[in-house]
Amino acid sequence: MIDTLAILAIFSGLFFFLSGSIGLLRLPDLFSRLHALAKADNVGLALVALGVIMLEPAVINDIKIVIIWILVMAASAISSHLVARHALRENREDD
Amino acid sequence: MIELLWSIFDITLVLLLLALAWNTCSTRDVMRAVTLFIAMGLLLAIVWARLKAPDLALAEAVIGAGISGALLLSAIRDYPSTPMVSQRSTLIEGIINILTLALTILMSWAVWHGLNMSDGVRLSGQVISQLPVSGVSNPVTAVLLNFRAYDTLLELAVVLTAVLTVLTLNEKRADYVVSGRLLQGMTHWLVPLLVVTSGYLLWVGAHAPGGAFQAGAMLAAAMILLRLAYPSKQQEFNNVLLRVLLVIGIFTFVLVGLWMMSLNDDFLAFTPAWAGTLILIIETAATVSIAAALTLAYRGGRPKDWEDANRTSRSIAENGGQDDQ
Amino acid sequence: MMSSGASTSILTIALLIALNLLLFSLIIGLFRAWLGPSVEDRFSAILLMGTGGVAMLLILSILLQITALYDVALVLALLAVVGTVALTQSKSDHD
Numbered sequence: 001m002i003d004t005l006a007i008l009a010i011f012s013g014l015f016f017f018l019s020g021s022i023g024l025l026r027l028p029d030l031f032s033r034l035h036a037l038a039k040a041d042n043v044g045l046a047l048v049a050l051g052v053i054m055l056e057p058a059v060i061n062d063i064k065i066v067i068i069w070i071l072v073m074a075a076s077a078i079s080s081h082l083v084a085r086h087a088l089r090e091n092r093e094d095d
Numbered sequence: 096m097i098e099l100l101w102s103i104f105d106i107t108l109v110l111l112l113l114a115l116a117w118n119t120c121s122t123r124d125v126m127r128a129v130t131l132f133i134a135m136g137l138l139l140a141i142v143w144a145r146l147k148a149p150d151l152a153l154a155e156a157v158i159g160a161g162i163s164g165a166l167l168l169s170a171i172r173d174y175p176s177t178p179m180v181s182q183r184s185t186l187i188e189g190i191i192n193i194l195t196l197a198l199t200i201l202m203s204w205a206v207w208h209g210l211n212m213s214d215g216v217r218l219s220g221q222v223i224s225q226l227p228v229s230g231v232s233n234p235v236t237a238v239l240l241n242f243r244a245y246d247t248l249l250e251l252a253v254v255l256t257a258v259l260t261v262l263t264l265n266e267k268r269a270d271y272v273v274s275g276r277l278l279q280g281m282t283h284w285l286v287p288l289l290v291v292t293s294g295y296l297l298w299v300g301a302h303a304p305g306g307a308f309q310a311g312a313m314l315a316a317a318m319i320l321l322r323l324a325y326p327s328k329q330q331e332f333n334n335v336l337l338r339v340l341l342v343i344g345i346f347t348f349v350l351v352g353l354w355m356m357s358l359n360d361d362f363l364a365f366t367p368a369w370a371g372t373l374i375l376i377i378e379t380a381a382t383v384s385i386a387a388a389l390t391l392a393y394r395g396g397r398p399k400d401w402e403d404a405n406r407t408s409r410s411i412a413e414n415g416g417q418d419d420q
Numbered sequence: 421m422m423s424s425g426a427s428t429s430i431l432t433i434a435l436l437i438a439l440n441l442l443l444f445s446l447i448i449g450l451f452r453a454w455l456g457p458s459v460e461d462r463f464s465a466i467l468l469m470g471t472g473g474v475a476m477l478l479i480l481s482i483l484l485q486i487t488a489l490y491d492v493a494l495v496l497a498l499l500a501v502v503g504t505v506a507l508t509q510s511k512s513d514h515d
Contacts, residue, residue: 007434010479014441017472021445024452024468030460033452037464041471048438052478055431064490065478071288071497072474078281079467079504085275086508087460097429100436107443111450118454130453130462133503137469140492144480149488152477156492161499164466165506172510274509281501289498296491304488313495316502323509 006054013047016040030087038080042073108142129167136160149304150235153296157312162389165319169393230370231301239306240374244363248348251381255341258388262397274324282324289317297382301371307344307378311385318390337387344384348377435483439476446472463507470500 023036049069053062115135119128136159143152222234222242229237239247293313300306351373352363359366365373446469453465474493481489 003428003431007431007438010435010438013475014438014445017442017475018445018448021448021468021472024449024464030458030464033461033464037467037471041468045471045475048475048478052482055482058487061487061490064494068474068478068490068493068497071494072471072500074281075497075501076467076471078277079501081277082504082508083460083463083467087458090458097432097436100433100440104436104440104443107440107447111443111447115450126459126462127454130466133466134450134453134469137466137473137496140496141473141476141480144477144486144489144492145484147484147486149486149492152489152492153495156496157499160496161502164503168463168503168507169510172507278505278509285498285501292494292498296495299491304491309495313498316499320502320505323505326509 002054006051009047009051009054013044013049013051016044016047020044031084034080034084038076042076045069045072105145108138108145112138112142125171129171132167133160133164136163150233150306150309153304153306153309154312157309157316161316162312162319162393165316166393228367228370230365230367230372230374233300233302233304235304236300236306236374240377241365241370244348244352244365244377247381248345248352248363251345251348251384254385254388255345258341258392261392261395265396274326278324282320286317286321289313289320293317293382293386297378298375300378301375307381308385310378311382312389314382314386315389315393318386319393322390322394337391340383340387341391342384344377344381347380351377432483435479439479439483442472442476442479446476459507463504466503467500470496 017040020036020040023040024033027033027036046069049065053065056062056065112135115131115138119131119135122128122131136155140152140155140160143149143155219234222238225242226232226234226237229241231237231241293310296305296313297307297310298305300310355364355366355373356362449465449468449472452468453462456462456465474496477489477493477496481487481493
């Protein structure tokens with residue numbers, strides 16, 4: 001039963017990952033691509049992490065997975081902010 | 096079905112690695128090459144994980160994707176807005192291509208030969224049987240820091256030599272950096288987390304994948320982050336501290352080796368009862384050294400008192416030359 | 421370190437399919453590294469590989485029953501942002 005829920009979570013996470021990657025490839029502008037990256041991929045990772053937590057018996061590892069998820073979220077948010085600001089500054093200098 | 100899916104995964108990984116490597120070397124745009132190289136490092140970490148080698152995956156993730164990535168990205172920091180085109184002469188390219196082809200053929204033959212060899216003596220069995228005497232329970236750490244400790248000592252010496260070479264190369268270019276509140280706020284929690292994880296990797300190396308190199312590289316990543324986020328607070332290194340940190344790893348290693356030589360008649364032959372503690376001491380010193388070395392290699396440029404000494408001697412030489420004329 | 425836990429073959433097959441699909445989405449994202457007109461576009465592919473790599477490591481850790489891969493995922497999550505900071509925060513004087 002738990003296995004089925006976990007597989008469901010992982011595959012829905014995969015759906016978000018795939019859409020994030022397709023968005024990265026097909027969206028027109030850097031800033032919209034950063035949206036796809038930071039948002040879709042992180043939701044995907046959250047769902048995959050949820051599925052893996054359901055499959056992993058040891059509690060200490062579950063805690064590690066939650067920490068990983070929080071860290072990746074923070075890192076993604078900060079990374080996309082930094083990259084976007086850098087791109088803005090570069091474009092301004094070119095004018 | 097399971098075998099088929101694993102095979103699909105493996106073959107896709109290999110093809111992707113080959114494609115990334117090929118494109119990294121053949122592309123003319125330097126920024127694209129650097130990005131593909133970092134991506135290849137990340138992919139290699141996943142490959143090591145697939146091959147059930149978590150120690151290698153850790154090292155590749157930290158050093159290959161983290162430190163090397165930061166180094167390369169900082170090296171091309173002055174890229175113009177149009178893609179940089181690297182200039183190569185066709186002759187050199189041809190020579191390199193032929194040599195690479197020869198090397199590939201040689202290594203393919205070696206792998207083929209190794210796969211088809213009859214079962215010889217497998218060293219892993221010997222390692223497992225000697226594991227209780229080694230003082231640790233992680234076989235990789237046992238090999239690196241007990242059975243083959245001399246090799247690790249030489250690795251540390253290689254790292255030191257590389258850093259010394261980097262430090263003598265050139266003056267440091269001034270960094271122009273604008274760092275915002277978000278970045279500085281992030282370092283408030285990220286740097287302590289990196290330091291704690293580095294200590295965790297160092298400690299856990301005795302019984303699980305981890306160890307000195309991974310811990311040292313994480314510490315270096317923390318220092319690099321600090322340096323990039325607080326540019327105005329960059330202090331010139333206290334040079335005595337710098338020298339001490341750089342050599343303390345090798346120093347401790349050799350000291351322990353000589354002490355063991357006085358006790359057990361062989362360099363770096365650990366007494367089994369003390370082996371665990373000795374390995375931990377050596378690993379701690381090595382972590383500090385590797386962290387200092389990688390941070391300095393990232394910073395580049397000569398330390399301040401070397402620079403002043405050079406300037407003095409250079410001016411003396413110039414004045415001496417002019418006097419002769 | 422190996423953790424205990426049994427996995428039925430349906431679960432293994434599902435996880436393997438998920439793993440392959442993740443790798444596929446990574447490949448799609450890597451095209452942005454190849455194409456991307458600006459530096460930041462290329463770099464966003466590395467961000468994708470960071471998040472996707474963490475997801476792949478989580479699934480691999482369940483499939484191969486290696487607990488240490490959680491540590492590798494943690495390290496990958498921590499270091500993802502260091503590269504971004506190195507890209508956006510280092511620049512020489514433009515005088």
